[in-house]
Amino acid sequence: MTFPMYKPQEVRRVRTSALLTEAQSLLDTSTMSTFIIIIFLSLMMGKSGGSIRPVVTFTPNWGNILQGDDVTLTCELPSSVPWKPQTYQWYKDGETIHGDKQILRIDSSAERDRGDYQCRINTSDISDPVNLNVTDRHVLLQRRPSAIYEGDPLTLRCHHNKDFIGFQTRFYKNNEEIKSEFPDSEFRIQKVDLNTSGHYKCSKEITSPGRSEYHELSDEFSLSVKELFSPPKIKITSDWVIEGDEMMVRCDTRLDPLRGGTELHFAFYRDGRTVRGYNVSDTYRVQSSQLEDSGNYTCEVKTVSDTVRKMSDGLYIQIYKLFSPPEIKVTPSRVIEGDEMTVRCDTRLDPLRGGTELHFAFYRDGRTVRGYNVSDTYRVRSSQLEDSGNYTCEVRTASDTVRKMSDGFYIQIYGRVILQRPPSAIYEGDSLTLRCHHHRRLYNAKNTKFYKDDQEIKSSETDSTFHIPNITMSQSGLYKCTKQIQRSRVQEHSDVSFISVKEIFSPPEIKVTPSRIIEGDEMTVRCDTRLDPLRGGTELHFAFYRDGRTVRGYNVSDTYRVRDGRTVRGYNVSDTYRVRSSQLEDSGNYTCEVRTVSDTVRKMSDGLYIQIHELFSPPEIKVTPSRVIEGDEMTVRCDTRLDPLRGGTELQFAFYRDGRTVRGYNVSDTYRVRSSQLEDSGKYTCEVRTRSDTVWKMSDGFYIQIHDYTVQNIIRLVISGFVLSAAVCFIYFHNK
Missing domain, CATH: 1.10.287 (Helix Hairpins)
Known part of the structure; x- marks a missing residue:
């Protein structure tokens, strides 16, 4: 074979x-x-034996070396494998080579040592190949032989032939210098990321021993940082999660197969808040999901050393209602004692879960009136007054994974006599009618009485109503009524009803603009009040008073303006009350009154004193010199002082003698007579006005006497002769 x-x-x-x-x-x-x-x-x-695979490592840990460099290869097993006597086998480029020890040394390497190295221990699987590149050059950019992943530390070394001396070293990335150092020949990054990928280059100045000239040589390569694990994504087991369901949210990511042993930790967030801290599990479970579990979910993945972490995009997970929030519904809508009352806990199941069994419980004023049951209805055969109260119901699933409570609903059990009142809110000025109504069973009831705050306010044998034509806020209170049963002394009482009379508009206040008014200014006085929003269409009329006297009668405008001598109502000018702009006499204590058009409600404001300040002081006539002799130059000045806040106001001046104009209006406050004559004597006055003629003031009269020149000279000669004679006599008698 x-x-x-x-x-x-x-x-x-x-x-x-x-x-x-x-x-x-x-x-x-x-x-x-x-x-x-x-x-x-x-x-x-x-x-x-495939589950045990050794690893080949280099010392020093460079995948590319220069000819003549030494390198040691080590064949290692994972630390978890128990120790036992080992036999080693080494391979180069797939062929067996000499070496049966754990360590394979290559001294003074040459190009023939270049290749892929592997090893085997005993009967283990063969290791992955590791490439050793031996290069014949003077400068070499070195990196570790294994793949580089995000989060790894990285060291690049600009290595030179040991037969030369190295000097300044520079490192570049994508043609930009990133480090220049001497004598350090290494570039280190503590923790790389995908942005670290790029084209790297180093240059080094080297020289031969004993020589002064040097050469700058370089080497370069492209470095690619691998993704350790893919960006995570949120995944959910079911696209449609209904409250009460188990929900599983997974943080999906893929580790690079060559780093399959890396431990990852996972955390989950909802709307930015942590729902599960870091854990080795990539799944977040909710045993019984609730509506509040809805939200924008994200997850974060990190390595156990926290060198790499990544956040997923958000995924909104909606938890759908299993059944709607329950509501209390009562039949009949108005329950009178003795009636049968039916209270129902109304809810709707999700159509996809129509077969779910629900249980219902009922409460009155927080106390149980019927425990959990499959019926959604609570019945009272003959209701009594004490059955009145705040009713709630609670619905839950048979497994009790979901439960919901209704809002409270107050059910009033009415007596056989009731006090009827209008359903809408009652405002001051309204008319109010109360009716003491009895149940048809009390067909023989008579003698109706009405009470306010326990004080009887009306009693009648036949009339079952109480009418207030124009109600005021002081008539708010607790109202009730009674009826007497015929042929007995028993009186049936209605429940007490609190009637609150609302304010239709607030008490008015006087407001003035501007806050400081100077004569001649436009003055706006407003009667400020606020209508209740529910009665916003009510027409109000306003009137204004100064020191108790009317300055403007009733009008729909809430504003009283004084402008250029005319009273302004709203946006329409009325000539009814004329004031030539605001004057000092417009000062006073202002009040306003507001009333409804039907005059059912009227209110007066408190007083507000408004002071009109002087624009300029009353003018005075001043003359220079104080004694004027005919022929003298005479200067008459119209003296006044402007308010400092209105210093830029232009004033005009006119002068009069004995009521006749001697100089018309002019910006100069001075009237000059170059050579005064006897006929210039007279009673002088002056008038000051603003350029717009909104304010003007007249001085008091001042009599100026022009003295005769001849009479004055005779008097001067007589006086001079007398003084001279006296002087001669004094000298004579003194010498004698």
Whole structure:
């Protein structure tokens, strides 16, 4: 018999192929389960020795070396394999080579040592090939021989021939310099990622011993960083999850087969919050999912050393209702004592789960009135007043995986006498009618009485109503009524009903714009109030008063404006009340009154004092010099002071003598007479106004006397002669 000859790697392929063929034959038979097939394959792999595979490593750990470099190859088994005496076999390029020890040394390597190296220990499977590249060059860029994965540390070495001396070393990535160092010839990255991939190059200055000139030589290669595991994706076992179902969320990723032993940890998040911390399981389970488990799910995967971590995209998972939130429904809608009352817990099952059995329980004021039962209905044959209360119901599945509580529903059991009132809200100014109504069983009831806050307010033998034509807020209170049964002294009482009279509009407030008003300004006074939103269509009328006197009668506008002498109502101008802009006399205590168009409600605001400030002070006449003689230059000034906040206001001045104009309006506050004459004497006044003529003021009169020049000279000569005579006499008597 002739046996085919195989190389070691071919032997492994034949064994694996035989195992797969045998497994395939099992898969073709319907009687063998998947579980048994997996066990069978494991046993067959164990018999072939395929489960134990050694690894070849280099020391130093470079996959490419220069001629003349030394390298040591080591054949190692995983640390978990028990130790026993070993025999080793080495292979190069698939052929057996000399060497039966764990370590294979290559001293002063040559190009003939280049190739793929493998080893076998005892009867183990042969190792994967590891390539050793021996190069005849002066400078070599070295890297480790095995594949580089994201998260790995990386060292590149710019190695030179040992017969030369190396100097400055530079490293480049994609033609950009990333390191320049001397004498360090290595470039290190603690933790690589996919972006580390690229074209790397190193250059080194080298020289021969004893020579001064040097040469810069380089080497380069492309480096590809492999993905350790694929970006994770959220996957869910079922596209349609109903509350109460078990939900399984998986964080799906694929490890690179050559790093299949890497331990990964998985964490899960919902709407950014952790629902399960890091764990070796890639699955997050919810035994009984609830509506609150709905959300945007993400997962994160990391290595146990945390050198690589990746986050999935979000996947929104919707948990659908098994049944709708229950609601309390009562029949009849109005229950009178003695009536049969039916309370139903109303809910709707998801059509896809229509066969699910539900149980129902009922509560009144938090206490159980009927425990869990398959019936959704609670019946009271003859309801009594004490059956009144806040009813709720709870629904659950038979397995109790889902349960829901209804909102409360107050059921009032009415007595045989009831106090009827309008269903809508009651506002001040409304009319209100109350009716004391009795059940048809009390056909002989009579003598109706009404009470407010336990005080009787009406009693009648025949009239069962109580009417308030124009209600006020003070009439809010607790109302009830009674009826007396004919031929007995028994009185039937209605329940107490609280009647709250709402405010139709708030008490008005005076508001003024601007907050500081200077005479001549436009002033806006507003009567501020707020209508209840439910009565927003009510028409209100407003009136304004100053110091108790009307300044504007009732109008639909809530605003009183003083502008250019006219009262402005809303957006329409009315000439009813005229004020020439705001003047000092517009100061005062302002109030406003609001009323409904029917005048059923009216309210007065508190007072607000509004001060109109002076734009400029009342002018005064000032003259220079204080004594004017005919022929003198006379200056008359109209003196006033502007409010500092209105310093830029332009004023105009006019001057009058004895009521006649001596100078018309001008921006100058001064009137000059170059050579005053006796006829310039008189009573002077001046008037100041703004350019817009909204404010003007007149000074008091000031009499200016122009003195006669001749009389003055005679007086001066007499006085001078007297003074001269006195001086001569004094000198004479002093010398004598």
